[in-house]
Structures are given as C-alpha cells and as structure tokens.
Amino acid sequence: LPRPGADDAVRETLAFIRAHSAIRFIALPFFLGAIAALAKVYYDDEPPPSPTLLAATGLLLSLVAGTIEVVLSRNLIAWWHALDRHFARAPHWRLVRAHRDPGALTAARWTLFLPYVAAFVFWLVQLAGCIAPAGRGGAVLVFALLLALLLCSGAGAVWRRAAQEPPSGT
Structure with a gap:
C-alpha cells in the first residue's frame, strides 16, 4: 500500500510534468520562429545588416534552445523514472503510466531536439562563411557536423543518466 500523502x-509531480511538457511544446515554435526570422533577415536583405552578428545570434539562440530542451527532457525522464517506482507499489496509479511507450518517447525527445541541432549547424556554417576565407566551406561543414554529433552525444548521455537509479544515500 502507498504511504499516506x-x-x-504523485499529483504534484504530475503537475510538474504537465508544466514542463507545456513549456517544451511552446518553446519549439517560439525558438524555431525566432531562428527562422533571423534566417529571413539574413537572406532577404541585400546585404544583410551585419551578417556576422545575425549568424552569431542564430548560433547562440540555437544553443540556448537546445540546452533548454535537453534540461526539460532530462527533468521529465527523471520524474517519470521516480514515478515508475511508485507506480509499481501503487496499482491504482498504473493507468497513468499505461500509455507511455519508451520508443515513442525517445522519438519525440529527438524530434524536439534535432531541429535545434540543424539550426546550430546552419548558423555555424553561416558564421564561418562571414569570418573565414572563401574555399573552406567543406571543412567548415564537416566541423559543424562533427560538432553536431558531439551535441547529440552529450544530449543522449544526459538523458541516459536521468533514467539511472540515483546513488544510494541520496
């Protein structure tokens, strides 16, 4: 039987989960809209007003948005993981957990994160084009893609750690 209280x-944790989920789905169009607006200014104005500043702003915005997504996802993973332990001891809560499919959740997590990685690569290439000599586009693209793989690897590691059992004594 569950402990009193x-x-x-569980209700409070589920409220946190709802709030974080809402933030994630509000943040996606907000950040992608801002990144797209920067790209529109970058390409529509001839010449763009300070292309280096626009590219740096887009790069920074992509990093901030991706970081926020990783942190929100990490919190959701940790909270659901903690609830799973409780649900195992409280059969009346199992219905809340019944709809959660690990594969679908992983796909959703990556679907929300990868647009920021793509924007990061785009803006890094644009920034390099503003400050690097011409003819280095291939090297810059390879560097940007390797950096994107590093970002994805880091995000995946954060999410895997969130699902692990906390060390004993905490």
Missing part, C-alpha cells in the same frame, strides 16, 4: 506527491 504519497498520492499528493
């Missing part, structure tokens, strides 16, 4: 903790 445990259902209150």
Whole structure:
C-alpha cells in the first residue's frame, strides 16, 4: 500500500510534468520562429545588416534552445523514472503510466531536439562563411557536423543518466 500523502506527491509531480511538457511544446515554435526570422533577415536583405552578428545570434539562440530542451527532457525522464517506482507499489496509479511507450518517447525527445541541432549547424556554417576565407566551406561543414554529433552525444548521455537509479544515500 502507498504511504499516506504519497498520492499528493504523485499529483504534484504530475503537475510538474504537465508544466514542463507545456513549456517544451511552446518553446519549439517560439525558438524555431525566432531562428527562422533571423534566417529571413539574413537572406532577404541585400546585404544583410551585419551578417556576422545575425549568424552569431542564430548560433547562440540555437544553443540556448537546445540546452533548454535537453534540461526539460532530462527533468521529465527523471520524474517519470521516480514515478515508475511508485507506480509499481501503487496499482491504482498504473493507468497513468499505461500509455507511455519508451520508443515513442525517445522519438519525440529527438524530434524536439534535432531541429535545434540543424539550426546550430546552419548558423555555424553561416558564421564561418562571414569570418573565414572563401574555399573552406567543406571543412567548415564537416566541423559543424562533427560538432553536431558531439551535441547529440552529450544530449543522449544526459538523458541516459536521468533514467539511472540515483546513488544510494541520496
């Protein structure tokens, strides 16, 4: 049987999950809209007003948005992981967990994160084009793609750690 008050903790955690999920889905069009607006200014104005500043702003915005997505996803993973342990001991909560499919959740997590990685690569290439000599586009693209793989690897590691059991004593 669940401890007295445990259902209150579950309800509070589910409220946090709803709030974080809402933030994620509001952040996606907000950040991608801002990144797209920067790209529109970058390409529509001849010449763009300070292309280096626009590219640097787009790069920074992509990093910030991607970081926020990783942190929000990490929190959601950790909270659901903690709830799973509780749900195992409280059959009346199992229905809340029944709809969660690990494969679909992983796909959703990557679907929300990868547009920021693509924007990061785009803006890094644009920034390099503003400050690097011509003819180095292939090297810059390879560097940007390797950096994108590093970002994805880091995000995946954060998400895997969030699903692990906390060390004993905490």
